Amino acid sequence: MKQIYTTTLRLNLENEADRRAWEHLQSLDRREYRSVSKAVVSAVNAYFDRSKQLADDPYLETREKEDAFLSRIEDTISRSLQSCTPVSLGGILQLMQSAQPAAALVSEETEEDISAALDFADGF
Known part of the structure; x- marks a missing residue:
């Protein structure tokens, strides 16, 4: 037997965030989300999964x-x-x-310097 939980979602269209949520729900891609319920379930799960990841790893967002x-x-x-x-x-x-x-190049210059130093020392 299916266990179905029914709830009501109340959106205040005068509230900017609520109005945007309503617009998203009205413009759903029906190929991706078969119903408003599927879209709401996906959004709620994504939100709380992300919140848990950030709580468990505070540097996750920085690394991303x-x-x-x-x-x-x-x-x-x-x-x-x-x-x-x-x-x-x-x-x-x-x-x-x-x-x-x-x-x-350095070794050739070094050999020339040593040779010049020895010639100079021989002059004494």
């Missing part, structure tokens, strides 16, 4: 905002890289391959 921000940054970088032409990327790769490593 950070994740959304990082996602936007990643999307922006991805779009920027996709807009680069292969020619300009090829030029950058050639420059990177033809450049001498910094360590090699």
Whole structure:
């Protein structure tokens, strides 16, 4: 036997929040919600589930905002890289391959400095 609980929902259309709720209920997508009851059940459950999540984890909302921000940054970088032409990327790769490593330049300068210091010391 089905257990059905019937309740009344009273909305004051002079109250902004109540009026908006009424408008949402009147413009329901009937393919998504078969009835007003289904929409109300979904909304009530979502509201209280979210409230419980936030009570259990006070930093949840902050992490969600950070994740959304990082996602936007990643999307922006991805779009920027996709807009680069292969020619300009090829030029950058050639420059990177033809450049001498910094360590090699430092070691040559160091050897020259040591040689000059020894020549100077031999002069005494």
